[in-house]
Amino acid sequence: MTQKQPAGRIRRSPEQVRTAVHQAVIDLLSAPEGEDLTIPAIAQRAGVNHTSIYRRWGSLDALLADTVTTRLERNSPLNDTGTLRGDLVSWAEASVTSMRTPEGRALVRAVVLSMPSSAQAQTERAQHFRRRMRSIEQIRERATARGENPPPLEQILDQLIAPFYIRAIFGIDLPATGYPQLLVDRLLGSASGTDAA
Amino acid sequence: MTQKQPAGRIRRSPEQVRTAVHQAVIDLLSAPEGEDLTIPAIAQRAGVNHTSIYRRWGSLDALLADTVTTRLERNSPLNDTGTLRGDLVSWAEASVTSMRTPEGRALVRAVVLSMPSSAQAQTERAQHFRRRMRSIEQIRERATARGENPPPLEQILDQLIAPFYIRAIFGIDLPATGYPQLLVDRLLGSASGTDAA
Numbered sequence: 207m208t209q210k211q212p213a214g215r216i217r218r219s220p221e222q223v224r225t226a227v228h229q230a231v232i233d234l235l236s237a238p239e240g241e242d243l244t245i246p247a248i249a250q251r252a253g254v255n256h257t258s259i260y261r262r263w264g265s266l267d268a269l270l271a272d273t274v275t276t277r278l279e280r281n282s283p284l285n286d287t288g289t290l291r292g293d294l295v296s297w298a299e300a301s302v303t304s305m306r307t308p309e310g311r312a313l314v315r316a317v318v319l320s321m322p323s324s325a326q327a328q329t330e331r332a333q334h335f336r337r338r339m340r341s342i343e344q345i346r347e348r349a350t351a352r353g354e355n356p357p358p359l360e361q362i363l364d365q366l367i368a369p370f371y372i373r374a375i376f377g378i379d380l381p382a383t384g385y386p387q388l389l390v391d392r393l394l395g396s397a398s399g400t401d402a403a
Numbered sequence: 404m405t406q407k408q409p410a411g412r413i414r415r416s417p418e419q420v421r422t423a424v425h426q427a428v429i430d431l432l433s434a435p436e437g438e439d440l441t442i443p444a445i446a447q448r449a450g451v452n453h454t455s456i457y458r459r460w461g462s463l464d465a466l467l468a469d470t471v472t473t474r475l476e477r478n479s480p481l482n483d484t485g486t487l488r489g490d491l492v493s494w495a496e497a498s499v500t501s502m503r504t505p506e507g508r509a510l511v512r513a514v515v516l517s518m519p520s521s522a523q524a525q526t527e528r529a530q531h532f533r534r535r536m537r538s539i540e541q542i543r544e545r546a547t548a549r550g551e552n553p554p555p556l557e558q559i560l561d562q563l564i565a566p567f568y569i570r571a572i573f574g575i576d577l578p579a580t581g582y583p584q585l586l587v588d589r590l591l592g593s594a595s596g597t598d599a600a
Contacts, residue, residue, distance in 0.1 A: 318515050318572055335573045363575065365589070368565035371572065375515055376532045378560065392562070392589070 226252040227259060228273045235312035245269070270316045275337060277313055284341050290349035290356055291390060294366065297341060298386030301370050305380060314374035342367070357393060365393040423449040424456060425470045432509035442466070467513045472534060474510055481538050487546035487553055488587060491563065494538060495583030498567050502577060511571035539564070554590060562590040 218226070230252035234243050245266055249256035263269040285296040304310030317338060336343075342362055349356040356362075366389050373380060381388070415423070427449035431440050442463055446453035460466040482493040501507030514535060533540075539559055546553040553559075563586050570577060578585070 332574075335575065338573070360575070360578075363569060363573075364566035364586070365562070368569035369561035371569050372560060372565035375568065376535070376560075377529075378532065378557070381557075389561070 236308035293345045433505035490542040
């Protein structure tokens with residue numbers, strides 16, 4: 207999958223190192239043999255010293271979060287289709303495409319694994335969540351600016367985002383066709399493709 | 404939280420050991436300081452030798468799965484309310500109650516962490532999924548036996564189960580009231596509390 211580079215052999219820019227480390231995270235999370243996701247394992251695979259990973263990211267959680275944010279932004283630029291329904295279907299179609307790849311499923315797993323579990327990490331968890339919901343918030347803001355009336359974020363979470371996560375977690379196949387439209391129709395409370403704004 | 408028992412001090416039955424190990428898993432998953440979930444850490448907390456955990460469960464994934472199955476069955480016995488809607492609302496109410504406790508959130512986290520991530524583990528993943536969906540399948544079978552027409556399992560997954568998981572993962576609070584009914588109404592395609600069968 208990736209070319210493993212011997213540590214220190216070739217001089218790489220900080221950006222190249224960052225990309226190599228992100229790729230190592232994805233590779234380990236999608237490895238068929240289910241390898242351990244630890245900073246030393248990531249460092250070895252990326253061909254960097256594990257101390258530079260600790261120095262740069264501080265913790266595995268922070269590295270996972272940075273990987274997810276960087277990759278998701280690269281993989282799914284937001285289309286402005288001119289309607290709320292169109293934007294949501296476009297978002298869901300990009301999610302379906304992403305979830306059909308090992309990298310996409312690895313990213314969902316990374317989101318779940320990087321969530322702070324601690325009871326004291328409420329603020330951190332809320333930040334995490336807002337970062338993950340940024341595209342959806344942009345879609346909502348554009349809709350409001352157009353005079354449309356988008357559903358609350360929590361409803362979009364329950365009806366549009368949650369199904370993708372649960373299917374990635376349980377490894378359940380997505381329906382072959384029409385799934386993005388189906389989820390958006392359920393969300394906007396319409397049985398067909400008509401505009402609900 | 405739990406009384407830590409020095410290993411070998413008191414003779415415990417296999418069932419007592421099993422319960423202590425399950426409790427140690429829950430405690431570590433709900434620890435505010437976010438402790439590492441490893442077999443040695445679990446063994447230490449439960450006051451057992453880590454080799455007996457390997458001998459009994461084989462792997463951390465298997466132990467997590469056993470903990471989840473045992474606790475969920477103990478925590479949420481299935482009510483037969485006489486209708487599909489009633490059974491689903493009752494299931495969702497039990498889930499809401501469970502998710503308000505640290506143990507409930509720890510169990511969701513355990514389900515996610517215990518999912519086999521490997522591409523070669525399709526069969527194992529499918530078994531996992533069926534175990535988790537057993538209560539829902541029972542509700543569907545009872546409905547069919549009564550002559551009701553329950554939604555397909557995948558739709559129940561997307562619309563009723565997924566919202567609980569996503570909220571546990573992101574640490575998003577459940578709405579204060581009416582959430583079980585709201586989710587079931589959305590699922591059964593009715594805006595109010597009328598029967599959809």
